[in-house]
Amino acid sequence: MAILITGGAGYIGSHTCVELLSAGYEIIVLDNFSNSKPESLNRVKELTGKDFMFYEVDLLDRIGLEGVFQNHSIDAVIHFAGLKAVGESVSIPLHYYHNNITGTLILCDVMKKYGVKDLVFSSSATVYGMPERMPISEDFPLSATNPYGRTKLMIEEILRDLYVADNSWSIALLRYFNPIGAHESGRIGEDPNGIPNNLMPFITQVAVGKLKELQVFGSDYPTVDGSGVRDYIHVVDLALGHLKALERVVSSTGVDAFNLGTGTGYSVLEMVADFEKASGRKVPYKIVDRRPGDVAVCYADPFKAKNELGWTAERGIEDMCKDSWRWQEKNPNGFETKVLIDKNNKY
Numbered sequence: 001m002a003i004l005i006t007g008g009a010g011y012i013g014s015h016t017c018v019e020l021l022s023a024g025y026e027i028i029v030l031d032n033f034s035n036s037k038p039e040s041l042n043r044v045k046e047l048t049g050k051d052f053m054f055y056e057v058d059l060l061d062r063i064g065l066e067g068v069f070q071n072h073s074i075d076a077v078i079h080f081a082g083l084k085a086v087g088e089s090v091s092i093p094l095h096y097y098h099n100n101i102t103g104t105l106i107l108c109d110v111m112k113k114y115g116v117k118d119l120v121f122s123s124s125a126t127v128y129g130m131p132e133r134m135p136i137s138e139d140f141p142l143s144a145t146n147p148y149g150r151t152k153l154m155i156e157e158i159l160r161d162l163y164v165a166d167n168s169w170s171i172a173l174l175r176y177f178n179p180i181g182a183h184e185s186g187r188i189g190e191d192p193n194g195i196p197n198n199l200m201p202f203i204t205q206v207a208v209g210k211l212k213e214l215q216v217f218g219s220d221y222p223t224v225d226g227s228g229v230r231d232y233i234h235v236v237d238l239a240l241g242h243l244k245a246l247e248r249v250v251s252s253t254g255v256d257a258f259n260l261g262t263g264t265g266y267s268v269l270e271m272v273a274d275f276e277k278a279s280g281r282k283v284p285y286k287i288v289d290r291r292p293g294d295v296a297v298c299y300a301d302p303f304k305a306k307n308e309l310g311w312t313a314e315r316g317i318e319d320m321c322k323d324s325w326r327w328q329e330k331n332p333n334g335f336e337t338k339v340l341i342d343k344n345n346k347y
C-alpha cells in the first residue's frame with residue numbers, strides 16, 4: 001500500500017515514516033521544509049535501510065501537489081503538514097489560516113480528483129479549549145483559544161462536512177496530547193527553531209547548556225505541587241497510533257475523532273525531577289507567573305482509541321525522558337550538521 005505523508009520531515013512525521021517503513025508500507029513524503037530539515041529524511045532512510053520518494057512541495061502549490069498524485073498510485077494520506085506555534089499564530093493569524101486551512105482544502109480537493117478518500121489528520125487536544133473536567137473524552141465540547149487551535153477546529157469541521165457530502169470518505173481525526181521523546185537510536189527527534197515554546201525541548205536545552213534555566217509557568221494551580229499538569233506521550237507510541245488509524249481508515253468509511261494520550265498527567269516539577277533522574281543532569285529552574293492561556297490540568301481519556309483502534313501508549317515517562325535526552329545529547333544543534341569552512345570561505 002502506498003501512503004502519502006504530508007509534513008513527513010517534521011518531528012511526528014519523521015517518526016511515523018520510520019514505523020510505516022518498518023511495517024512494510026511504501027511511503028511518498030512531501031514537505032516544504034518550512035519547519036524541518038532534509039537531514040531528518042536521510043536519517044529515516046539510515047534507520048530503516050529503506051528508500052522512498054520525496055517531494056519538496058508546498059501544499060499551497062496545487063500544480064506541484066497534483067504532480068505527486070500523477071506520479072504515484074496513492075492509497076491513503078497521513079496529513080501532518082501545518083504550522084503549530086501557538087504564540088506565532090496570534091501574531092500572524094492570516095499566515096496560519098492560509099497555510100493550515102487552505103493547504104488542507106487544496107489537499108482534499110486534489111485527493112478527491114484522484115479518487116483518494118482515506119485520510120488520517122493531525123488534530124490536537126487544543127480543540128477541547130478550557131475543559132471543565134478530566135479526563136477528556138472525544139465527546140467533550142470543542143472550542144479554541146488561539147488562531148492555531150481554530151485552524152485545527154475548522155479543519156475538523158471541514159472534514160466532517162466532506163464526509164456528509166460524500167460518505168465514501170474515511171477520515172480519522174487524531175487529537176494528540178503532548179508528544180515528547182525521540183526514536184531510541186537518538187538519530188531523529190524534535191528540532192525546534194530558536195527558543196523552544198514547549199516544555200521538554202526547553203528542559204533538554206537547559207540540560208545540555210544551551211539555555212540557562214527553565215522558567216516554570218505558575219506554582220499556584222490546583223495540582224499536586226502547583227505547577228501545570230499534562231498528558232505526555234512518547235512520539236513513537238504516537239507514530240504507532242497512526243498505523244492503527246491507517247488500518248481503520250482503509251477498511252471502513254466515516255469520520256471519527258480519537259484521543260492519542262496516555263491517560264496520565266505529570267506536573268512540570270515532576271517532569272523536571274523525572275528528567276534529572278533519567279539524564280543524570282541538573283535542570284536549574286525558577287518559578288515565574290502563569291503563562292496566559294494555559295489550563296491547569298489536561299489529560300486524555302484514551303479508552304476510545306484502545307477500544308476502536310486497538311492502540312494504547314506503552315512507553316512510560318522514564319523512556320520519554322531518556323530518549324529526549326539521548327537525542328539532545330547526541331545532536332546539540334539538532335539536524336544542523338557542522339560545516340567546516342576553510343580560510344578561503346570554501347566548503
Ligand SMILES: NC(=O)c1ccc[n+]([C@@H]2O[C@H](COP(=O)([O-])OP(=O)(O)OC[C@H]3O[C@@H](n4cnc5c(N)ncnc54)[C@H](O)[C@@H]3O)[C@@H](O)[C@H]2O)c1
Pocket residue numbers: 006007008009010011012013030031032033034035036057058059060079080081082083084099103122123124125176177178179
Ligand atoms: N508537536 C505537538 O506538540 C503537536 C500537538 C498536537 C498536534 N500537532 C500537529 O501535528 C502535526 C505535526 O506536528 P510536528 O510536531 O511534527 O510539527 P513539525 O513542524 O515538526 O512538522 C510539520 C511539518 O509540516 C511541514 N509543513 C508545514 N506547512 C507546510 C506546507 N504548506 N506544505 C508542505 N509542508 C508543510 C513543515 O516543514 C514540517 O516539516 C502538525 O499539524 C501539528 O499541528 C503537533
Ligand SMILES: O=c1ccn([C@@H]2O[C@H](COP(=O)(O)OP(=O)(O)O[C@H]3O[C@H](CO)[C@H](O)[C@H](O)[C@H]3O)[C@@H](O)[C@H]2O)c(=O)[nH]1
Pocket residue numbers: 084086124125126176177178197198199200202214215216217218227228229230268291294298
Ligand atoms: O518553558 C516552559 C514551557 C512550558 N511550561 C509548562 O509546561 C506545560 C506544558 O507546556 P507545553 O508548552 O509543552 O504544552 P501545552 O500543553 O501548553 O501545549 C501543547 O499541547 C497542546 C495539546 O494539549 C497543543 O497541541 C499545543 O499546541 C501544544 O503546544 C504547561 O503547564 C506549561 O505551562 C513551563 O512551565 N515552562
